Amino acid sequence: MIRKLALITPWPDQRTGIADYAFDLAHGLADVGIELDVFTTCTKPSRTISGVRIQDIDKFPGTFAFDQTVYQMGNCSTFHGEQLPVLFENPGIVHLHDPALHHLIAFFLYRDDTQDYYRVLRAWYGARVAERVQTFNELNNQGFWDSPHVTEVPFFDPVLEHATGCIVHSAYAQQAVHSRVPNLHIRQVRQAYRNMQPPAKYNDGEVLQLGAFGMVQQHKHVDVIIEAVKRCNAEGKRVHLHVAGALESVCKDLPDLAKSLGIENDITFHGRLSEEEFLYWMNNVDICVSLRFPTMGETSAVVSRALQLGLPTIVNNVGWYAELPSCVTKLPTEHDEMLKQLVAQLQRVSTNGEQLAQWRAQCRRYAQTTGSFEQTIQDYVRTLACFRTSAMAA
Structure with a gap:
């Protein structure tokens, strides 16, 4: 004990x-x-x-x-x-x-002595893998540990x-x-997580409220979500996106992207939220969109909380996300098909209140029947x- x-x-x-x-x-x-x-x-x-x-x-x-x-x-x-x-x-x-x-090990080995990094890598994975990683590092502007192939050599x-x-x-x-x-x-x-239960009643408004939560990084494809909002609203649908998280440097131009698409009024960039603010917005959006590719197989705290809240959620069909229950919508990882299917799903629920209600009911059942x-x-x-x-x- x-x-x-x-x-x-x-x-x-x-x-x-x-x-x-x-x-x-x-x-x-x-x-x-x-x-x-x-x-x-x-x-x-x-x-x-x-x-x-x-x-x-x-x-x-x-x-x-x-x-x-x-x-x-x-x-x-x-x-x-x-x-x-x-x-x-x-x-x-x-x-x-x-x-x-791999990121963690490379930080300590590669930055100080690249040969030491390859020596340790060779000891664990053999000469062929070490040579493959070295070739990749020499030919690309990013380390192997930042590539979609990192799960093949987790280190x-x-x-x-x-x-x-x-x-x-x-x-x-x-x-x-x-x-x-x-x-x-x-x-x-x-x-x-603590204190996560489905709401007694879902919010019903004329505008479909989307939430993208957490640090905004390139592999979370918030640009795809922004483009989806543009396409939906261009066809007369009413969709608003809340980007609730700090923008990494490579994503600093996302507000400019929204402005260039003419939808700056349809997107709110909240920046990093306090825990209380985070929970408020998690409870006040209709759909959580949490895309991620490539993935290292990590589990998403945002998605875990969304599931506990009975919040309809959209993810990529990869890694841990692929294991999620059927009430979670799973999109392909290829950019154009990801965008196409995201737009289609948002259009369905923004024009059909009954479909959104059914989706919510499925998510609520999952939240109430899984372990507390x-x-x-x-x-x-x-x-x-x-x-x-x-x-x-x-």
Whole structure:
């Protein structure tokens, strides 16, 4: 039985979805009576939980002081880089949020010594793969880790070598890890968040309200959503898009794109929202559009929350998103076909209130019949108890 747990993780206000997830997870674990210590690189934690100690990662005393130690692991060096030396010295359970850690490993190896990077890559994947990656890096303006092919060489091996177990959120990730580390005990747990229930009543307005939530990055194809709004409104449909997230540098011209298309009044760029503002808009749009390609197999916090809220959602048919229930509309990843099918779906529901009502009913049924947040926490605790505490490999 797990009574005392160490959680090594990003923490709010660090700008990563894993920090927000970890806060809700810690809250749920504390609510069921687990004594919890959080160790983080967050210098000024903005949120605390009664009874939960939040300390600097340098204060971690070692795994001997806890029944289990869990590392919330993603691919961003800013938030997870300092976790690696702690993990290497103190093996524990790796909760793998991104089933490709090539970005993280490349940050530490490639930037300092490219030959060292290829040496380690060759040791894990063999000469043929290392040569393929090197050729790609030499011929392209982006690293292999930023390409759609990154899931073929996930490079999580140097990290999971030190794991005593692995938690993932999808069958996609579970299979990816198992294919590379077959002797590692891997368990899948649903991603869920606190205080997420379908509304008592959906909003009904004359204008179809769309929401694109989270950091706006190129691979989230917000430009496709903007073009879809243009096409729908040009045909007399009434659609408004809320872009709720900070714009990355390569996406700074999206407001100019909307203006050039003559639909600047049909799109609201909210910027980065507070948690309260985020939840307000999640509860006040009709459809969540969360496109993503390429994907590294990661799980979307936005989509997980939308599903818990019973909010009709549109995604790309790839990775974890392809596993989502039938009430989620899944679009192809090819640009023109993605746009075509998105426009068609928006036109259907914007002109047929009954179709939107049926879609909402399907999403509500899913939200009410899947495990609650409380059930997910119980599953998480049982999962922790399944793992052994010694390192997989000495």
